[in-house]
Amino acid sequence: MNFFGKPLQIGTTSLRNRVILAPLAGVSDIPFRRICRELGAGLTYVEMLSSIAVYRRNKRTLDMLARHSDEDVLGVQVTGPTPDLVENAVEFLDRQPFDTIDINIGCPVRKVVASGSGSAMLRDPDRLTETVRRARNATSKPLSAKFRLGFFRKHINVGDTAERIAREGVDMVTVHGRSRDEKYDTPVDLKGIQTGIQHARESAVRPIVAVGNGDITGIRSALRMREITSCDAVMISRGALGNPWIFKEILDGQPADPTMEEWLDVVMRHLSYHEEHYGDNQLSAVLTRKHLLWYIKGFPCNKDHGARLSHSSSLDESRGILRDYASAWPRDLRRFEGSLISESRFGTSSKYDPKNDMDRSHDRGVGTLT
Template identity: 55%
Template sequence: MSNFFNQPIQLGSLKLKNRVFLAPLAGVSDIPFRRIAQEMGAGLTYVEMLSATAISYKNKKTFDMMARHSSEGILGVQVTGPDAIQVAHAVSVLDKQGFDTIDINMGCPVRKVVNAGCGSAILKEPERISQTVKLAREATTKPLSAKFRLGYTRELINVEDTTNRVLTELVDMFTIHGRTRSESYSTPCDLNGIQLSMQAAAKNPSKAIKVGNGDIFDFQFAEKMQKETGCDAVMISRGALGNPWIFKEILEGKRYQPTFAEWYDVLLRHITYQEEHYGKTKISAILARKHLLWYTKGFPQSKALRDVLNKVEDLEQAKELLKEYAKKIAPHYIRYGDGDYEMHEGYDPKFEMDRQLDRGVGDEEMNAVLSNKKD
């Protein structure tokens, strides 16, 4: 089964090296994070979700988020918007920014995103789904995709209809997340729901890539999802937070955790990329904190380390803390060597960002969307 994920796959005019993709994660998928994931084998990565309204306002922060490192090969970008016209305009702008593929977000569950008519809100308006993809398709010749959920609520599951609509309007790929908008991460990914989407796609003459997403924290679940749903590829979200080795694990088809020496090397490289991209500044350190906290799961006495890393305002300080911590751990120690391998059990690293802090596409961007909606 591991050979399945290693197979290349054609996305429109693009040949992807494998079938394990990194999701566009709001507040996470910046250049340093993407570079590490790419080095670990991710076959496709994305710039995080952008606001179509912010793009139309030429918001500086939004355009800064479009930055691309010279080492990045194939790179996608994701956009969400409150109506089909704004999304199509944003797609036409993104088409000229050099991205290789463009995705339309129809699944973000964050409250302020949905309240602005973006993300999962579109699932309540089937005709808008069709119109949005139709106009976006007309706005670019690049491979176009859509990412959506099973429905808005359990009572409003419309995944088969959504799948038919995006395929009818000629997307080159679609990704289905196995939850509804109303369900939190504590609700298990519904493979039966994803399968409904795949079955609908099988009746369509489209050759679009079918991607499964949700709860992929190890190669076993990736294989289970592929086997039970028939998806062509998988997209990793929370499973990559602090664990870029998940790409290596799935591609090799066996459980994998790094030694402390390997972990330390990758973490320091991530910090170096952080400094290169954001500079050796306080904001650079603050933006890195979440990654430092995610990375430091799985080693002895790591809670005390996280308590101090969560307050660092200088990445040199972070490196010194890690250097001192490294003196306590044997280089050959395997992460989760104490047997507590299940990273996701009782651990929800995106919940606070997405639901409690209401984090979606940047405060500046969504404030612009909300202000525009009130006018």
């Protein structure tokens, strides 16, 4: 067993390993979480919730709190804007079936930041401290915070942020190695993460788990994250899109590109979990499209099938296209076989950039509370 396969304790919650699926707005729903868990994820999260939407008991937000019986460990994440609202949301979430609660101090989306939530808190250290303090007092469940290196690259304050958060008694910190103005494009700054982790450990008032996040696309980048930052665990984000095998790869310590047969099996299973959760209707088919387009990367000549998948209007139609596609190739053809692109293949250069999706439609009901 390698380092990432070792169990990990976050407060009272035990994880079977150290590879975590990040909260991903618009992506980390029950079907995707189940697939990632089956392929090894030691902890998964519900996508970020707005404390305002929680306060309003917004139906869509409450629907996102559902947990499948397969999910043995599950976290939830909430964001600002005020200490009052976060305290209120954490009190509410404390009574829901979650094993750990995270505060988002990193979201760069314009509407989220304009409301004072997400990474806006990095510019207001006193409000940040008060928010974490009130959240800590509102729950005895494991509490964590996920934050960026700073709001502006020119003003990195990760050391101070990490100290303030750790001093309030959180059980875990996740450091995403970019500033708010870097959004998702700039290569992750591992030294910046190391600084955050070091400051969090030095200021911690109880055992604290430190997690590194950013640009992890396989075993090599996970090892590099661990080596440079000395993190206790890694959190996977875009590296898992269309590639849940990343968890297996990091746990096995070697590439885990599936054969066509293994690939089809997982994609079909994802679709069946999807159908179980959303039903078989047009909206359900539309919701799977982005996943299917991510999945078909890495096998040859997928343009035509990609176009058909992106217009599919039923799950059965998508299944037919996938079967048709897979049948044109040997069952033992390996994904990315012969590819020289290595780990950068899941990087940010793809035409479909999920962060745009997040900007458009996943502001999670933030805004002003009127």
